[in-house]
Amino acid sequence: MDPSSSPSSSVKPTDRKVASLLPLALGALGVVYGDIGTSPLYAIRECFHGPHAIALTSQNVHGVLSLVFWSLIIVISLKYIAFVMRADNRGEGGILALLALVRPDARDGRVRHLTIVAMGIFGAALLYGDGMITPAISVLSALEGLSIATPLFEPYILPATIVILVGLFLVQHRGTARVGAVFGPIMLLWFATLALLGLVSIARYPQVLSSVSPHYALEFFRENGRHGFLILGTVFLVVTGGEALYADMGHFGREPIRLAWFSLVLPALVLNYFGQGALLLRDPAHAVNPFFHMVPDRALYPMVVLSTAATVIASQAVISGAFSLTRQAVQLGYAPRVAIEHTSHEEIGQIYVPITNWALMTATIALVLEFKTSSNLAAAYGVAVTSTMVITTALAYFVARHRWGWGLPSSLLVTASFLVFDLAFFGSSLVKVPHGGWVPLVIAGAIFTLMTTWKRGREILKIRLEEVSVPFPEFLQRILSERPRRIRHAAVFMTGDALGTPPALLHNLEHNEVLHQPVVLLTVQTAEVPYVPFDERLEVSSPGSGFHRVIARYGFMQDPSVPEIIERLREHGLNLRMEEMTFFLGGENVVATRLPGMAIWREKLFALMTRNALRATDFFRIPPSRVIEVRMQVEI
Secondary structure, eight states, X not given: OOGGGSTGGGSOHHHHHHHHHHHHHHHHHHHTSHXXXXXXXXXXXXXXXXXXXXXXXHHHHHHHHHHHHHHIIIIIIIIIIIIGGGOOBTTBOXXXXXXHHHGGGOOSOHHHHHHHHHHHHHHHHHHHHHHHHHHHHHHHHHHTTHHHHOGGGGGGHHHHHHHHHHHHHHTGGGOSTTTHHHHHHHHHHHHHHHHHHHHHHHHHOGGGGGGGSHHHHHHHHHHHHHHHHHHHHHHGGGGTTHHHHHHTHHHHOHHHHXXXXXXXIXXXXXXXXXXXXXXXXXXXXXXXXXXXXXXXXXXXXXXXXXXXXXXXXXXXXXXXXXXXXHHHHHHTTSXXXXXXXXXXXXXXXXXXXXXXXXXXXHHXXXXXXXXOSHHHHHHHHHHHHHHHHHHHHHXXXXXXXXXXXXXXHHXXXXXXXXXXXXXXXXXXXXXXXXXXXXXXXXXXXXXXXXXXXXXXXXXXXXXXXXXXXXXXXXXHHHHHHHOOEEESSOEEEEOSOSXXXXXXXXXXXXXXXXXXXXXXXXXXXXXXXSOOOGGGSEEEEEEETTEEEEEEEEOTTSOOOHHHHHHHGGGGTOOOOGGGOEEEEEEEEEEOOSSSSSOHHHHHHHHHHHHHSOOHHHHTTOOGGGEEEEEEEEEO
């Protein structure tokens, strides 16, 4: 048989490529698009019924729909899909990955460099606020559909929301490995339903499609002036999932995310928003909840169930993102060590961080109890995300300028164009600060303080330790001259200084007057890339006298493992066994003083964080029975 006539050979390469993308695109629906996909539940409603609502006139409906359409095109399709997603750090996205991409090339002075770093950290801190608000507003808005069926459900919406949220956070330790397979199909059904509801409504008032013309948006601003500008802060709710596209890029890649967006998500969202607009043009009385008023009475309860499932999936994606963000912050040195549990043996990105989970749960439930309705929460929502989007655009400028080698005119033209829209959304959201927008800002401010205090505290602590450190060549000369008693027993001294002598080694020699052989000086470093290839992870040198210097490098999306390092040392001629070794770990009792460094309150905060950090034995997976910890008091 002629091979050219076989069925497989008749399939074009482009067809095979698309076929391979489809499963990833389906997975992206269940993770990446949960946040932006549930915005139809409340975005249009808030424009015409919320605390900052605009008058419900035909001209205003067309104007808002035009703003919605062009926001999706400019902010999501052009800015994130076409531009920002190109700024990947070896395939990974997200604001800390972007910051790590920028920092090595920040050569324009210390002040500008620190400003860039501060922006990135504050943007990351804002994402925690998003992780608290998204579950609250999403689940509330879904369950509020019950009040459309009958007012009898009204008293039970708040308790039911809390029960669902508590259940969501309680199952986090199980991970998403088992249920992740159904996320994509559920969201596929959700987007298909959004499109169908919109199509049916549009068919009854097809004139609404003229709203795609940008002149309606311009007329809207001309007619409404300042109030029209402020409505931008509500229109922004339609693009609140933009950061998720970038943050979750590493899980699926650019192409599947783009395929899902242009083939399904964007058309479904536009159809549904225009369908809600058509409903309002036919009957303005439905402004109280246009999404659920589009649903036929007999399908209302199934729609509440489906929308609740969609909001839980959206919340799951944001919570998982907060876990990943915490791990990145720990690895990059912006947070103390915390417990990180892997929930899947197959997927490296599926992790569970208990302290982050319980903090998010407490804050989310507190927000539900305080704000009580999704309309009240909408004000708090916009401020956090608009601020993050401004920071992402600013950081993307430095990537284009220094990483991609763009010229100054082209870098400024592209990023300034997007920044105009970002700043417009940000400015319109500022009016919401007194009405709840202060919440994510306060949360972000507190987290920013913690992260910068930890980072600066570690820098000061390193300086103090280096002041009393002994250069290793000098220590080695001392060993050669004094010839202390050696024990034929392997010892590993963990140290953050890849050049100096570990304080624990000095203390052990001084007080016990013995020295192990062989001695491994182990330094674990975090590179500013997501993953360090397996064959590039270890650097081993042997300066002599039974000493071996080992530097292990991990990416900020990887978890260091000392047993793995010891096992791999056999490749370098060191046949060591974990059960026959002793690990010496240095510890510091930090004391706040008036020495130059930080404000005294920040030094006390750093000391408190140091005392509550996860023990190194747990973080690096070292058997506690093989560890001797040598602590010393350090004044900072």
